[in-house]
Amino acid sequence: MKDLFKKIIFALAFLSATAATAQIRGRDFTQVDEYVKGLGSMDSMSMATINNVVINKFTDKIDKARAIYYWIAHNIEYDIKAARTNNTSKNKPDDVLLNRKAVGIGFASLFQDMCSNADIRCLTVDGFVKYKTEQIGEKDIEINHSWAVVQLGLSPEEWYYVDPAFGSGYVDEDMKVFTSYYTDAYFFTDKEVFNQQHYPDNTAWKLGGGPRSKKEFLGLPVVKVAAIELGLKKCFPEVGNLKAKANKAVKFSFVLNATDSISKVELGIGERRKYKQIEIQFTATGNTLNFTHKFEEENAYPVTVFINGREFVTYYVEIE
Numbered sequence: 055m056k057d058l059f060k061k062i063i064f065a066l067a068f069l070s071a072t073a074a075t076a077q078i079r080g081r082d083f084t085q086v087d088e089y090v091k092g093l094g095s096m097d098s099m100s101m102a103t104i105n106n107v108v109i110n111k112f113t114d115k116i117d118k119a120r121a122i123y124y125w126i127a128h129n130i131e132y133d134i135k136a137a138r139t140n141n142t143s144k145n146k147p148d149d150v151l152l153n154r155k156a157v158g159i160g161f162a163s164l165f166q167d168m169c170s171n172a173d174i175r176c177l178t179v180d181g182f183v184k185y186k187t188e189q190i191g192e193k194d195i196e197i198n199h200s201w202a203v204v205q206l207g208l209s210p211e212e213w214y215y216v217d218p219a220f221g222s223g224y225v226d227e228d229m230k231v232f233t234s235y236y237t238d239a240y241f242f243t244d245k246e247v248f249n250q251q252h253y254p255d256n257t258a259w260k261l262g263g264g265p266r267s268k269k270e271f272l273g274l275p276v277v278k279v280a281a282i283e284l285g286l287k288k289c290f291p292e293v294g295n296l297k298a299k300a301n302k303a304v305k306f307s308f309v310l311n312a313t314d315s316i317s318k319v320e321l322g323i324g325e326r327r328k329y330k331q332i333e334i335q336f337t338a339t340g341n342t343l344n345f346t347h348k349f350e351e352e353n354a355y356p357v358t359v360f361i362n363g364r365e366f367v368t369y370y371v372e373i374e
Contacts, residue, residue, distance in 0.1 A: 083120050083238070086112065090124045101151055105171045115174050116242075119204055119216070122168045123241045127221040130164065131155040134225060134232040140198055159200040161219035166202055175205040176216075181254040182268070184276045186227040187356045187370040190294035191273050197255050204242070213261055214242040217252070224279050227368075239283040244311070246287050251277040263287075280364040285311025289367060296357075296371045303346040306359065308367075313338035315362070319345060322358040322365075331360070349373045 089111055096104050108125050109118045133155040136142070144153060145160030147167040156164070162178040169176035183199045184190060201217040217240040223233050240248075245262025253271040254260050264287075265271035275294035277286060288309040298304045319336040322329065336345035343361075352373050359366040 081116070083117070083124075086117050086120045087124050087238075090121050091128070093125065095129045095154075097154075101148060101167075102171070104151070105168050108168070109172045115172070115206060118172045119169060119174055119176075120241060122165060122172065123216055123218050123221060124238075126161060126165055126168070126218045127236055129154065130161060130218075130222065131234075132219060132222055132225070132232045133157050133160070134229060137225065138229045140196065156219070157200075158198075158217075158219040161222070162200040162202045162217075165216060165218050169202075169204065177203050177205070177259070179203055179254050179256070179259045181252055181259075182271070183252055184272070184274075184294075185225060185229055187276060187294070187368055189272070190276065190370055193269075193272075195272065199252070201240075201252060203259055203261070210261055215245060215248045215252075215261065216241055217243070217248075220279070220282075227276075235279070237279060237283060239279070243282065244285060244287075247282055247285050247311070250274065250286050250289075251282060276368040278365040278367060280361055280366045284315075284361065284366070286367070287311070291369070294369055296369045298349060298371060298373055300352050300373050301348050301350060303348050305346050306344070308343045308359075310341055310343060313341060313343050316343060318360075318362055319343070320360040320363075321347060322356075322360060323349070324351075324355045328355070 090108060093107060096107065099107070108121050112118050112121060130150060131154060137157045142157060142159050145156050145163060147164045150156040150160040150164045159178070159180070166176045166178050178200055179202065180197045180200050182195055182197065189195060201215060204214045204216055206212045206214065221237055221240040223235040225232050246264050249260065249262060249264025253265065253268055265274065273293050275289060286308060290305070290307040296304070316338050319334045320331050321334055322331045324330060334345050334347060336343060349371060354370070354372040356368055357371050358368040
């Protein structure tokens with residue numbers, strides 16, 4: 055009887071967490087976003103004042119977390135120069151508010167601090183992301199990014215990923231240009247999707263499915279913002295360093311949250327003067343996008359998949 059009771063409690067807890075997750079993903083944050091947008095940058099205010107103004111309209115913890123995410127992503131600039139040299143100085147919350155710029159750790163630390171002041175349990179996670187094809191399969195990559203985990207309950211099913219730095223925009227492959235581009239795709243991101251682009255230094259903070267090891271993660275192609283927005287859960291070929299024969303069809307397949315919005319697929323092949331971008335015929339069935347391509351030139355070069363005109367994933371191919 056005791057074992058049966060435990061099983062019932064576990065099942066109820068699982069169903070509750072699953073229902074909560076579904077509710078969060080389908081939640082409408084329009085009113086939260088509009089309120090925070092109207093606050094502006096609040097340049098002359100202190101940390102405590104900013105925090106109170108951002109969250110004082112809301113009682114729900116998820117709404118508070120969303121308000122904090124939206125404000126940070128719109129009012130803190132990504133420090134591209136510091137990111138290029140992996141310089142994490144001047145990234146404490148007070149420094150970030152003073153200078154209004156930060157790298158990943160600064161964004162995450164400020165988000166954590168503001169969440170703590172709002173009575174939301176939140177931790178900063180250090181880890182790895184890939185910005186360029188040279189990092190595919192790299193063995194000695196150093197920690198180069200940080201994000202947050204919001205804990206709404208005791209179970210890992212009630213813990214959620216948040217990356218306010220990537221929510222504010224993105225960098226080019228050479229890490230010389232930062233493009234401001236707000237997206238809510240990095241707020242309570244689907245865990246399996248998030249794990250295609252992020253891998254924690256401490257695997258205790260790897261939530262949900264996805265790559266099973268750091269080695270497997272680093273072997274994946276470079277995943278771009280559009281892939282997170284479309285809900286990339288799995289890609290084929292799985293390895294980012296791709297070898298193929300000239301004029302032999304290579305199959306590409308991507309499992310997404312949905313494919314309804316996809317109207318155009320292109321490949322960006324090569325680099326610099328030899329770069330070309332061509333449109334590809336594709337099929338989209340259910341949650342899967344498929345297409346094939348024959349590479350003609352025998353050489354090694356990056357290949358980027360574009361969906362609806364935006365970078366999706368990048369491979370490095372060697373054609374023999």
